[in-house]
Amino acid sequence: MTVTVATKKAVIERDGGFCLMMLPGCLGEAQTAHHRANRGSGGSTILDDPANLCAVCVPCNGLAEDAGAIVRADLIRRGLRVEKAATNAMTLERAKATPVEAIDGQRFYLVSATERRHINEGRP
Template sequence: MSVPKRLVKTVLERDQYECMIAGPRCLGVATEPDHRANRGMGGSTVLDKPHCLIAACGICNGDKTAATGAWRAELIERGVIVEKAATNRETALRCLYTPVVDRRGRLWFLLPGGTRVESTDPLF
């Protein structure tokens, strides 16, 4: 099951078509949404929410799936990867409360309605 086209547009526009993953082979320009938490097999759409998705280039989207070691740890620390909880609903809440750090080091909270808010909290 793919992400609805309207939601794809919302995520890409929200992230200003900038790849939020920013991996070593990054193209920079985002062309698709990426689930922060692996949706897994099956038809659940619980994780098809704006706060569970980030904009990504095709290369980073594929590379993130195979990320291991230090790079995976960095992606988790930056909120690009959100580890699964016991249920998809709990995982969606983790996405809501886990900010994303972009390639420039800015910290964003992704909101359910499809917007993002930059944090100015010095604790982050």
């Protein structure tokens, strides 16, 4: 699986069209999909699953991996960064189980490229 342009567009629409990270220099408008659990250099394409992707702007996408400890901890708290597990499959399951905080403070599970579920509705 690879992240297609159509998937990126669907993820951006699913997430409201706004950058969810809001790091310094944020453009506000999402332009791409960010891997919450980074694939790293040549990592497994299993992590291209839409449940592991969130809408971000290009500057925030670039800053996320180089973020300092405080910013990184906040991204983890908001579900925008998911730490690796023992295997890529376990990492994807961790991403699916981790809700994302939207810009209005509401929390959602990312179900697919087009669907997210409010945490009050329970896990998918």
